[in-house]
Amino acid sequence: MLAAVLTSAAVHKYYVAVFMMEQVPEKKELQITARIFIDDLDKVLSDKNKKQFFLCTKKEVADADKYINQYVTEKLQVKVNGTVKPLKILGRETEDDILILYITAEAKGKIKTLEVRNTMLFDAYPEQQNIINTKIDGNKKSLLLTNDNPQDILHY
Template sequence: MKYSMFPFVLILVLISSVFAHPIHLSVSEVNYNSESNSIEIAQKVFIDDLEDGIELMGGPKLFLYTDKEHQDSDTWLAKYFQQHIKLKVNEKEVMLKWVGRETDPKHDIQAIWIYMEVTKIKKIKALEVKNTVLLAVHNDQRNMVHLTCNDDKVSWLFDEKKITEIIQW
């Protein structure tokens, strides 16, 4: 009996195409800490996408969490996020300060957490968030932001069509 390989090849191609399509999503937490008068930002992104984004802005290949990691990785990471996350507090643009980064080598070496903050914020009446993280890398990139401020919790989804949100109290 002679079997055609076409159905098997077709099924293999269909299955592999489902798994070959990656998700392009970042998640961030933006929290106002009234005790320290600061806005704390934690952003989780995929390492390979972030490295591509830094290269697109003229940076070097970082090789994060490898033996070949670039010596100025933190400087490039801070520069990238300062360019792609913009905050205005009470209609005044504020500068994000680098706090650090981490990954979990035992469980999730594909993603990295980036930590930034804005200090000396006594009261927030209005907050504008602009997020363009990785939009130049993938046209289907989505950036989810969870904001906690002034006893309010909101979530936004940013993409190439929507990069800015404003909330007022």
């Protein structure tokens, strides 16, 4: 059902973003894939910066990546074993009305705890839900982060 929500090309009324976090031990990193509705991110960036971004269109502003990266690093925080890890945004692509962001964070050694704070889109949509799916050392676990509960921790 969630896949249907995220791939709907029609105007959506659900405020959901999905984040997949997977440890890749040989690269010593946590790979994060964020799937966010383009129009939601565009509205948040436009409201915050008082200018139109026209994300993923021919009219997109030239420095959109700078604003996207700044917003993501401000709103998404990942702690591995209690230590905040800087995020590196590698790139993005679109799929229908979804913006897919590729992000990494350093993750050396065994992950015992993964703490995530994700307030993306909460500033524009109080009913926003951010789903965090993880795969660490073969274990799959998930979090549902909301305006009332923007942060949680997983133990492996």
